[in-house]
Amino acid sequence: MKFDFGFFLESLPRIGEAAFTNIQLAIVIFALATLGGTGLTIARALKRSVLNGAIGILISFVRGTPLMIQIFLFFYALPALGVRLSPVHAGVLAIALNSAVFITEIMRGGLSGMDPGPIEAATALGLRAPQIWGLVVLPQLFRTILPMLVNEGTIIVKGTALLSIITVVEALRTAQQLGAANFRPFEPMVGAGLVFLAVNLVLAACAGVAERRYATARA
C-alpha cells in the first residue's frame, strides 16, 4: 500500500476542526480538575481522620486504576445506579476526577517544600484560615507547581482522545470515521497524531512563556 497524500491532506482540516472539541473539553476539564484538586487539598489539610480516610481511598482508587476504566464506570456503570449521563458529561467528569486527584498529589508535593514563614507572619497578623489559604498559601503554591500543572494539562488533552471510545465525536473519532468511510484508516490517523501533537506543542510553548514570566517575578 502507498500513503495517499491527497486523502491525508483532505482529511486534515476536518480532524483539525474536530480538535476544537478536544480543546474545549480539555479547558472545562482542567478548570474542574483544578478546582476539585484545590478543594481536595484544603479538605486534606483540615486533617479530619474520617474525611482524610475517604479521600485516601479515592486517591488510591484513581491512581491505581486506568483512566479508561474510570470513564467506563461513569458512562456504563453509573446508569445502573440510576445516574444517566451523556457521553460528554460522563467523560468530562471522569477525566476531571482523575486529574483532580493527580493535582492534589502535585499540590501535596508543592506544600511539603514550602516555607512556613509567611504563614506564621499572616497568622501573627490575625488573618483567618480562609484568608491565609487565599492570600498566602495558594498563590505561592500555584506558582511553584505551575510546570507540573501544565504537564497535567497535556495529560488531560491526551485523555480527551479516550472519549472517542464512548462515542464522543472529537479528533480521534473523526479520524476513525474518515478512515472507515474510505477504507483507509492510516492516513487520517496520522492526521489525528499531528493534530494532538500540535495542540500539545502549543501548550508546551505557552508553559515556557508562563514559566519564564513567573521565574522573573520570583527572582
Place this chain on the structure above:
Amino acid sequence: MTLDPAVVLDSWPLFVAGTVVTLQVSAIAFVGGILLASAIVALSFSGGWIRVAIQVYLGVLRGVPFIVLLFLVHFGMPFAGIRMPAYFNGTLALTLYASAYYSEVLRATVLGLPRGQWESARAIGMSRSAATRHIIAPQMLRPALPPTVNSTITMIKESSVMSAITVGELTYQGLVVQGNTFAPFEVFIAVAGLYWLIAFVLSRVAVAVERAVATGQGASARRNAIGERYLALDARAG
C-alpha cells in the same frame, strides 16, 4: 439496584486470562522500554543530528495520546507490509510509549549523579563504555528505581487502551463479560480492583525500595505547628 457478585465470579476464567495478558504485555513493554530508553539516553549525550532525532522521537511520543499511537502502529504496520496480530502491534506500541517515559527517568537519574563520577572514570583512562558500565550504571540503580516503578504503574494502566484493538487483556475481557452479562457496575468494579491490586503490589515494592534508599537524605524544610496546619495533608495519628 442490587449488586450481583455472581456475575463476576462466574466469569473468573476471563478475568484471569485478561490479567495474565495485561501482565505479559506489561512485562514485555517494561523490558523492551528500558532497553530502548537506555540506548536513547546513551545516544542523547552525543551531539548533532542524533540528538535532534531523539528529541523529535520523544516529543512525538509524549505529545500523542497512547490510543492514537496504538492505532498508528496497528494500521501502520500493514502499511509497511508487516502483518502481525493485534497482540504484537499493541505490545510494540506500548513498548515505544514506555521507552519515552523510561528515557525521562533514566536521563534525570544520569544528570542527578555528580559529574565528577564520570570525569574521574574518564581521567583514569576508562573508555566511555567502560565508564558507563562500571561507574555510572551501578550508581543509577538505586535512585532510578522508585520513579521507574511509578512509570511502570502508569504504563500498566495505559495498557488498558489496547482493548480498542481487541488485544485480550483485562479491560477487553471486562468488556466481553459486560457484553454477556449486562452488569457493567459489577464488571468494571472488578476490573478496576484487579488493576488496583497490580498497582498496589508494585507500589509496595517502590515504597520498600525507597525506604532502603532513604539513608542520609537532606534535611527537610523547617517545620512547626502553624506551618503544619497548612502544609501537611495527612491526618494526625490517633
Place this chain on the structure above:
Amino acid sequence: MTTPEKPERLPALRVTGLKKRYGANTILDDVSLDVPAGQVVTLVGPSGCGKSTFLRCLTWLDPPDEGFVEVEGRPFGREVGEFGSVRLQSSREVDRMRPRLGLVFQQLNLWPHWSVRANVEAPLRIVLGRSLEEARGRADDLFARLRIGDLADAFPTQLSGGQRQRVAIARALAMNPAVMLFDEPTSALDPELVGEVLGAIKELALTGMTTLVVTHEIGFARSVADRLLFMDGGRIVLDGPPGAVIDDPAHPRARAFFDKVLSRRSFISAKPMTGEQA
C-alpha cells in the same frame, strides 16, 4: 612514534602553547611548561586565573583549543603527524595515555558504590587489563605505603576527609603515572584536615614522584616544592624557586596575591606539617 631518546633526558611533562577559550573569554593564553622527572611544582594564582582549567586541559577532560601535551615524550591528545599536520588523537589513543597522568580531583570523586579496594583495583583491571592477583598485589603495596591497609574493605562514605584523600592518591598512583596532578587538594577541606592532607602529598613528593599541585597553601609551596608557578590571566607570569618567588614577587598581581594569602592563612601555614603520626 616516540623518539629513541633515553627517557630520563625527556621532561616528565611538557606543555607547549596551550590555549583555551570559552566564547569570547580566553582562559588559557599560550601556556608552556616543562616539568623534569622528580620535580615537585606548585601552581598558584588568584581564582579564575585559569589554573583549574589548566589541569582539565592537561588531562584532556576539556580538550584545549591549541597546543600540545607530552608525557615522557609521548604526545597526548594532539600530535604532529607525518607531514607536519596537526592531528587529534582518537578517543582510544587518549584513553590509553590517560593513566600516565594521575589526577587527584578537588572533590576526589571516589566511586561510592565500590569499596576502597575496588576503587584502586578496578581501574587496574579495567584499564590496564591486569589480572586479579596483580591488581591485588599492587593495591596492597599502596595501602601499606599510604597506611590505609585497615580501610581496604571500607566504603568511601565511611572515611574521614584525610583518609579519602589517601584513597584517591592510591587510586591514581596504582596506574603508575609519570606525573601526579592535584587540583586544589585543600580548598574543600575543614581547616584541621589541611595539615594531614598536605602531609600525605608531601610524603608522596619525597618519594621522588613528579608532582604538580594547584594550591593556595603558600607554606606548603615553600617547604615542599622545588618550584613555584604563578598564574594570572591565563598565563604563567612567574616561575622560580618558591622562596624567591614568594618573598620577592617580580609582578604586581603576584605581590598583591601573596600579601593577601599570607596574612589570611598565616595560622595554617605556620602549622608544622608532620602528616599522620607514624
